[in-house]
Amino acid sequence: MPQQAIRDILQLSPSAQTLSVSGWVRTFRSNRFIALNDGSCLDNLQCVVDFEAFDPEFLKRITTSACIRATGTLTASQGKGQSVELAVTKLEVLGDSNPEEYPLQPKKHSLEFLREIAHLRMRTNTFGAVMRVRHHAAFAVHRFFNEQGFFYLNTPIVTASDAEGAGELFRVTTLPAQNAATNDAGEVDFTKDFFGKSTNLTVSGQLEGELGAMALGKIYTFGPTFRAENSNTARHLAEFWMIEPEMAFYDLHANMDLAEAFTKSIIAYVLERCPEDLAFLDQRLAEEEQQKPKEQRSEQGLLDKLRFVQENPFVRLTYTEAVEILQRSKPNQKKQFQYPVEGWGIDLQSEHERYLVEKHFKAPVILYDYPANIKAFYMRLNEDGKTVRAMDVLFPGIGEIIGGSQREERHDVLVEKMKAVGIEPDHLDWYLDTRKFGTCVHAGFGMGFERMVQFITGMGNIRDVIPFPRTPGKAEF
Ligand code: 4AD
Ligand code: MG
Numbered sequence: 001m002p003q004q005a006i007r008d009i010l011q012l013s014p015s016a017q018t019l020s021v022s023g024w025v026r027t028f029r030s031n032r033f034i035a036l037n038d039g040s041c042l043d044n045l046q047c048v049v050d051f052e053a054f055d056p057e058f059l060k061r062i063t064t065s066a067c068i069r070a071t072g073t074l075t076a077s078q079g080k081g082q083s084v085e086l087a088v089t090k091l092e093v094l095g096d097s098n099p100e101e102y103p104l105q106p107k108k109h110s111l112e113f114l115r116e117i118a119h120l121r122m123r124t125n126t127f128g129a130v131m132r133v134r135h136h137a138a139f140a141v142h143r144f145f146n147e148q149g150f151f152y153l154n155t156p157i158v159t160a161s162d163a164e165g166a167g168e169l170f171r172v173t174t175l176p177a178q179n180a181a182t183n184d185a186g187e188v189d190f191t192k193d194f195f196g197k198s199t200n201l202t203v204s205g206q207l208e209g210e211l212g213a214m215a216l217g218k219i220y221t222f223g224p225t226f227r228a229e230n231s232n233t234a235r236h237l238a239e240f241w242m243i244e245p246e247m248a249f250y251d252l253h254a255n256m257d258l259a260e261a262f263t264k265s266i267i268a269y270v271l272e273r274c275p276e277d278l279a280f281l282d283q284r285l286a287e288e289e290q291q292k293p294k295e296q297r298s299e300q301g302l303l304d305k306l307r308f309v310q311e312n313p314f315v316r317l318t319y320t321e322a323v324e325i326l327q328r329s330k331p332n333q334k335k336q337f338q339y340p341v342e343g344w345g346i347d348l349q350s351e352h353e354r355y356l357v358e359k360h361f362k363a364p365v366i367l368y369d370y371p372a373n374i375k376a377f378y379m380r381l382n383e384d385g386k387t388v389r390a391m392d393v394l395f396p397g398i399g400e401i402i403g404g405s406q407r408e409e410r411h412d413v414l415v416e417k418m419k420a421v422g423i424e425p426d427h428l429d430w431y432l433d434t435r436k437f438g439t440c441v442h443a444g445f446g447m448g449f450e451r452m453v454q455f456i457t458g459m460g461n462i463r464d465v466i467p468f469p470r471t472p473g474k475a476e477f
Contacts, residue, residue: 005040014076014084021045021086022069022094024123027106028062033079034088036070039122042129042276046077046085054091065102065123067095111464118468119477126284129277130465133270134453138222140269141243141449144262145220150245153212153219155205160197161428163207164376165421168229169200170238201226204446205244207378207431210407213246213442214434220245222449230472234461235350235399237450239470246444252380252389252406255443256366259393259402260314263364263452267310270456271303278303278456285458298397302458305396309455314364314393320344322367325360326352347374350399357394365394377417379405391445398455404445411435 023038035044071090114121190198205221212219282302368391379388393402453465463469
């Protein structure tokens with residue numbers, strides 16, 4: 001039987017018409033008021049039970065987390081907090097739940113504890129809100145690209161290449177874990193493996209995305225990517241979702257314009273579509289901030305921050321200009337950076353990125369034209385011979401949310417760049433073919449979806465914006 005969602009029921013006016021609703025009991029107060037939640041929205045439906053009409057033994061089964069179906073009519077609510085409530089005439093327990101054993105009590109639990117019970121944490125207000133916002137943000141991604149004439153391209157998850165050349169790969173194999181066949185050199189013989197070669201989970205769909213752009217014009221991917229980097233931080237996952245648009249005939253500046261418009265459109269959509277969940281998360285963050293010492297508190301609340309990003313232009317400057325600012329900065333002069341900014345050529349650390357965004361500009365920043373030797377092989381070399389047309393979009397509280405570039409479209413330059421970092425050109429002959437057969441200026445970027453959801457929801461740890469996080473040592477559920 002199709003159910004009416006609580007989200008819709010709460011919009012109705014009182015009426016004599018009978019309706020049924022199913023969900024999970026949050027609380028049962030005074031043997032009379034059931035707060036019922038079905039996940040469709042943050043709010044519960046108050047179901048009012050006339051306990052004299054029910055067997056007391058039966059009512060004992062209405063426990064926190066039990067699954068029930070309530071039938072009755074909608075009446076104007078006497079209590080505060082809701083305009084309608086359900087006057088219950090019929091009550092069924094669909095699934096009992098022993099409150100003694102149920103790990104989620106109707107009280108505040110720490111996020112660390114909730115991570116241990118990720119199979120149940122979506123039943124809390126916080127995780128319900130985060131997951132609904134995540135859904136709407138994903139929908140906004142597809143909506144934006146669809147409206148802009150992009151095609152959604154599905155790139156492979158199992159691949160033989162390392163798009164970023166960083167070597168942080170998860171191997172995919174059907175060879176036995178022990179005593180795998182070896183070749184004459186004593187190395188594992190991957191010609192005996194399922195695909196006849198060594199394969200891994202993708203770190204990025206970009207290289208295949210470029211093939212799509214060179215045929216369809218504008219494409220985007222939106223899929224899981226995997227990195228075996230041993231970074232135990234609040235911003236790294238071993239399995240994360242990435243959105244990677246790739247466009248023929250876009251240079252770096254067009255790429256930056258797209259990245260900015262894209263980011264703002266997701267925020268605008270979520271602000272419009274998720275007001276209740278965002279208001280709840282705004283409040284949650286404000287309470288969390290109150291726990292911090294005054295000087296560490298953020299100046300803006302969550303909703304203010306979202307509106308600020310949506311309404312203001314992102315600051316754009318070159319890597320070279322950024323290094324000059326950082327060198328002159330107070331924390332650098334006072335040796336407060338963990339990694340001192342010694343000069344041009346250093347790889348920027350997140351403390352430097354956050355200084356630029358949070359202290360210096362107090363706005364999202366796009367840095368571009370980075371030194372070639374700290375960026376990936378596929379980025380277009382500038383005329384100066386030492387910088388590449390790379391860009392990173394940096395966000396307050398998050399740091400890098402997007403990384404992208406104009407691509408090296410010149411065949412011979414690309415081959416030289418590959419050789420310089422030890423990539424065998426033969427291994428990527430299919431990628432080089434696009435540079436042989438009708439090459440053109442093109443560009444693209446990758447947005448870490450969880451980092452974006454972190455920014456939108458104000459959650460401090462990336463493990464709390466994906467249902468089942470994968471991090472070093474953790475692959476439960
Ligand atoms: O900067 P990255 O490594 O760039 C690429 O992979 C390019 N191929 C993208 C492109 O040009 N098509 O990763 C892109 C973004 C980062 O800015 C960050 O937001 C996110 O992916 N990211 C991660 N998010 C969560 N956990 C990790 N371990 C991440 N590594 C990168
Ligand atoms: Mg990057």
